[in-house]
Structures are given as C-alpha cells and as structure tokens.
Amino acid sequence: MARLLVTPATGALPVTAGGMTLSLTDPGCITSLAPWRGAGMALSKALRAAHGVDFPDPGRISTSGTTRCLWAGRDQAFLVGPAPDSAALADHAALTDQSDAWAVMRLDGPGARDVLARLTPLDLRAQVFEPGHTARTLLGQMNAVLSRDAANGYEIMVFRSMTATALHELTEAMKSVTAQGGADPSPG
Amino acid sequence: MRITCPLCGARDRREFHYMGDAVYLDRPDPVAPAVAWDDYLHLRDNPAGETRDLWFHEAGCGAWLVVTRNTVSHDVLSVALADGIRGGAG
Numbered sequence: 347m348a349r350l351l352v353t354p355a356t357g358a359l360p361v362t363a364g365g366m367t368l369s370l371t372d373p374g375c376i377t378s379l380a381p382w383r384g385a386g387m388a389l390s391k392a393l394r395a396a397h398g399v400d401f402p403d404p405g406r407i408s409t410s411g412t413t414r415c416l417w418a419g420r421d422q423a424f425l426v427g428p429a430p431d432s433a434a435l436a437d438h439a440a441l442t443d444q445s446d447a448w449a450v451m452r453l454d455g456p457g458a459r460d461v462l463a464r465l466t467p468l469d470l471r472a473q474v475f476e477p478g479h480t481a482r483t484l485l486g487q488m489n490a491v492l493s494r495d496a497a498n499g500y501e502i503m504v505f506r507s508m509t510a511t512a513l514h515e516l517t518e519a520m521k522s523v524t525a526q527g528g529a530d531p532s533p534g
Numbered sequence: 535m536r537i538t539c540p541l542c543g544a545r546d547r548r549e550f551h552y553m554g555d556a557v558y559l560d561r562p563d564p565v566a567p568a569v570a571w572d573d574y575l576h577l578r579d580n581p582a583g584e585t586r587d588l589w590f591h592e593a594g595c596g597a598w599l600v601v602t603r604n605t606v607s608h609d610v611l612s613v614a615l616a617d618g619i620r621g622g623a624g
Binding site: 483 | 541545548592597
C-alpha cells in the first residue's frame with residue numbers, strides 16, 4: 347500500500363506555546379467501515395472477533411490496546427491502528443482505506459480547550475465532551491474529527507490537503523490564548 | 535440557532551446545510567400529471583409559523599434531517615432522521 351507523507355506540510359511540528367504542544371501523530375491505518383444495510387450487529391460481532399473493538403455508538407470510541415474504532419458519522423466508523431482483517435469484515439461492510447486521506451495531530455496541555463474553542467462550534471465543556479468522546483465537526487472552515495482522550499488532550503483529524511491551513515489556524519489560536527493569559531481557569 | 539441532531543446532539547447551525555421544504559420527500563409518481571410535478575418542484579408555502587424542512591448535517595454525521603421549526607418564534611420543535619420518513623408526513 348502506498349503511503350503518502352504529510353510531513354512536508356507539517357514540517358514545523360511540534361509547535362509549543364504557553365505549555366501547550368501541537369504535534370503530529372502516526373495513527374497507522376485508517377479504514378472507513380460502512381455497514382451494509384441491516385448488517386450493523388453482524389459487523390460489530392466480526393469487529394470484536396477480529397480486532398477486539400465494537401462498532402461504536404454515536405460520538406464514542408471503542409478501544410482495545412492500540413486499536414481504536416471511532417464513530418465517524420451516520421453508519422460509518424473509522425478503524426484506526428491495524429490493517430483491517432478484510433476477510434472477516436468485508437461481508438458486513440464497505441471497507442475503504444483512508445490512511446492517506448487524513449492528517450492526524452494532537453493538541454496537549456492546559457488551554458487546549460480554549461484553543462479549540464476559538465475554532466470549533468462544538469460544545470467542548472467536560473460534561474458534554476468527555477475524554478473518550480469523538481465528534482465530526484468544524485475546525486475553522488474545515489471539516490474535522492475531534493477526539494478528546496485526556497482532560498487536556500485532543501486528537502485532531504483534518505483532510506490531508508488542508509494540513510497547512512489547520513496548522514496555521516491552530517498555531518495562531520495557541521499564540522493568542524497564550525498571549526491573553528493562558529487557560530481559562532473555569533472547570534471543565 | 536442550534537439544531538439537536540438525533541445522532542450528534544445539539545450542534546451549531548454552521549454545521550448544517552439547508553435544503554428546503556420537506557415536501558421534497560413526497561415525490562410524485564413518475565407518470566403523475568404535469569401539474570403535480572409543477573407543484574412539487576416550484577410551488578411553496580411561506581408560512582408564518584410551523585414549517586418542516588430538510589437539513590443536511592454536512593459538517594457532522596452526514597445525515598439528512600427533517601427539522602420542524604417555527605418561523606415566528608424561531609423555536610426548533612423537533613428533529614428526526616429523514617431516513618425512513620415516507621411521503622414527508624413524518
């Protein structure tokens with residue numbers, strides 16, 4: 347399988363500002379799973395047998411070791427990490443290799459939520475968007491997949507062709523939040 | 535304005551694309567008279583009050599939604615997946 351590199355657009359990473367770090371991650375394979383009509387339960391069973399994860403509920407992530415299954419839309423999830431066991435899954439879902447379609451970054455550190463709040467309309471408060479939650483939403487004008495995996499840790503997926511724009515938007519927001527005194531002290 | 539997507543929860547209006555009246559779900563028979571197709575394609579009410587429209591959650595889950603809202607009070611009264619709704623009657 348050909349692997350296109352996101353490196354040229356992300357050469358500046360990691361970027362740090364005010365205790366926050368924006369870094370590039372290598373998620374491994376990203377495979378879109380779109381169950382055939384009525385095959386959702388069968389797909390979830392096959393996923394559990396083959397990869398140890400379930401087909402996630404909306405907005406959730408099913409995790410087993412380094413394998414993750416992110417809900418990615420109506421009747422769609424992304425298997426992230428291993429190459430998919432096509433023989434086990436293809437009877438139940440359309441599988442599409444999207445490994446090279448996405449740039450995957452992380453934003454960690456106090457104030458990460460405030461940075462994202464400048465770019466996304468998503469409600470990022472902890473009681474709504476907890477660690478372990480994921481959402482398809484907007485980052486600036488870009489479609490993105492945002493996942494929260496720690497109190498101050500977020501994974502950001504954008505279309506690979508938009509990497510430079512995402513990097514610019516996030517870096518500027520990090521500088522701005524830092525310049526204005528850092529993280530919002532309110533809880534969540 | 536926020537729309538509560540049945541899958542994603544309450545989301546900002548920016549994530550949604552407006553399509554038009556939910557009458558689009560009520561497609562006439564292919565051999566229906568021209569007047570029925572004319573009505574379907576071109577003739578719309580402009581209610582001051584409740585209206586049912588199709589919205590696409592384009593920056594979210596990708597689902598088509600039927601949103602009932604009030605054009606006077608701007609209340610969003612109900613949101614349902616368009617999938618499975620026949621004839622636009624909800």
